[in-house]
Amino acid sequence: MRTVPDISSFLKPLEDAIRLQLLPSISGHPGCSADEWDLLSLPCHFGGLGLINPTKVSDSQFDASLLITASLKDLIIKQSVCARPPDVRCVKAQFWDAVHLRYGWKLLNVPSHCVCGVSFTIDHAMVCQHGDLTFVRHNDLRDITAGLLSRVCSDVATEPPLQPLSGEVITPKSANRQDDARADIHARGFWGRRQSAFLDVRVFHPNAPSYRNSSIPSVYRHHELQKKREYGERVREVEQASFTPLVFSTTGGMGGEALTFYRRLADMLSRHSSTSYSGTLAWIRCTLSFSLLRSATMCIRGTRSILHRSNNASPEMGHIAGPRDF
Ligand SMILES: [Zn+2]
Known part of the structure; x- marks a missing residue:
């Protein structure tokens, strides 16, 4: 040819x-x-x-x-x-799943019912809270982002505790006022020199029934605003820091604030390592998309049964995020 x-x-x-x-x-x-x-x-x-x-x-x-x-x-x-043949089989199965998810085709060889008892569908697998799969999905994005930040910022930490309130009045009704509140990531020197930045990751599934009547951009905005009401004012007033919500969809997209954040991160990384900005941004997006894709196939194929989960499976993952993150 x-x-x-x-x-x-x-x-x-x-x-x-x-x-x-x-x-x-x-x-x-x-x-x-x-x-x-x-x-x-x-x-x-x-x-x-x-x-x-x-x-x-x-x-x-x-x-x-x-x-x-x-x-x-x-x-x-x-x-x-x-x-070796087993690797090829495993990669082939994941590739099939990825292609089927991308085009909305019916998946092959899935169970008729989830461990939690309801009928098994892709949309259910993405949001089922049984097992820790949705936590792993969230924590993988958190750890990738913290790992990239640690190359260009100081004091990078995951699950940083927020200072307890000491008389400050935080106005939003849904603000997190608990003494043991945590954000997902802290970094210093991201938006400004020596300035602290707190970040919080959320992953939502756009095909969930509650979003059926909303446009995708408005769902991103909804989650960004919800996170800001929860943490924004407290982080600003008590920590004297900025707060950025990093909102992702299970299908690989990200919200406007996350896009601004990763563009700046790509700019800092490319200056730091003298590489091209566009290449660095493409690489970051690719890394995040692969994380979400790995998580998607894990949510479909991963075991949710507690019988199969090791008792000490979590220490290397650090603090496991609570349901507030979803
Ligand atoms: Zn389930």
């Missing part, structure tokens, strides 16, 4: 084989419609899977394809030697 020009009409049988045989076998989704095939053949950042439709590939990409595939070719050759 990349060595002979003007051969697209000869590639129709190949396209049919990709669409009718390869696609069902790698995605576990039989019978792709023409529209779905068009969607899947788009690049990943346009919502596709980056699968090439050979009849539409332009010959002018010949030089570029040689360059682009050189490193991939090396990786494929190495993988064929290193990868």
